[in-house]
Amino acid sequence: MQKTALILGHTGRFGRHMMAALKRHGWQTRPFNRATDTLQDAARGTQLIVNGWNPIYSDWAAQIPGLTAQVIAAAKTSGAAVMIPGNVYVFGEDIPAIIGPDTPHRATNPLGQIRRRMEAAYRDAGVKAVILRAGDYIDTEASGNWFDMIIVAKLAKGRVTYPGPMDQPHSWAYLPNLAEAGARLAEKLDDLPIFSDFMFDGYTLTGAELAQAVEAATGQRLKAKTMSWLPIHLARPFWAEAKHLVEMRYLWNQPHRADGTKLAQVIPNLCQTTVPDALAVACAPLSPAARDRLEHVHP
Secondary structure, rough: OEEEEEEEOOOHHHHHHHHHHHHHOOOOEEEEOOOOOOOHHHOOOOEEEEEOOOHHHHHHHHHHHHEEEEHHHHHHHHHOOEEEOOOOHHHHOOOEEEEEEOOOOOOOOOOHHHHHHHHHHHHHHHOOOOEEEEEEEOOOEEEEEEEHHOOOHHHOOOEEEEEEOOOOOEEEEEHHHHHHHHHHHOOOOOOOOOOEEOOOOOOOOOOOHHHHHHHHOOOOOOHHHHHHHHHHHHHHHOOOHHHHHHHHHHHHHHHOOOHHHHHHOOOOOOOOHHHHHHHHHHHHOHHHHHHHHHOOOOO
């Protein structure tokens, strides 16, 4: 029997790619429509709920607890498992250089605590839940993340702008690869424990290495510079997101690499797109040279 997955946030970054990956693996996908659907009805008859809902930072405190409770209630009623895209916020400002599923969650900052409480709610709910955790996303289109909004936003001017020191390793995940991992985990739901936490290793790159990789992907000579955080600090009185961006600045200063050993044990032989090919796709909207590479790339 064909399995069905309910996709929450199907137009967002994680939800969009998970819907495509699950379809490739033979799933029927059911995008949730906030305007017409109720979560309880939409989840009925599904085996998986992909929770790709992600409010803006300033709405996290008000919305995430309620959304989490709704998803858990729908999972209990339907019997469906839940897959959640985890992030590295839960580890806190003292994030270790190597992070994995067993790394303690010690965040004390507001956004980190919200994520800790959210994951704990799933862990304690008695529904099957899978956390698929990754670093910052690299998307196949401009979707408002750090990579397209800041780092390569001035690519046409020959510039890469990096939010932190150029010599610190940072964890990245190319979304088609992450979604493929999610779809393969979904095939093994029956074999997974009631709560699973997996780390997706993706790419680990310093700012300098990322800039060099963007050069390779686009064929451009680029000047790399460090981003000034002063405009974001100055915007805090009138832009609600600014204080949260400043709150998470430590992730650009603290070196960290994701350890995907546990994930590889459950889904071995997961092929990853090479860094130049992934960046060619991500940079294509801003770079003719990157677009020329796309006929050779299979995201």
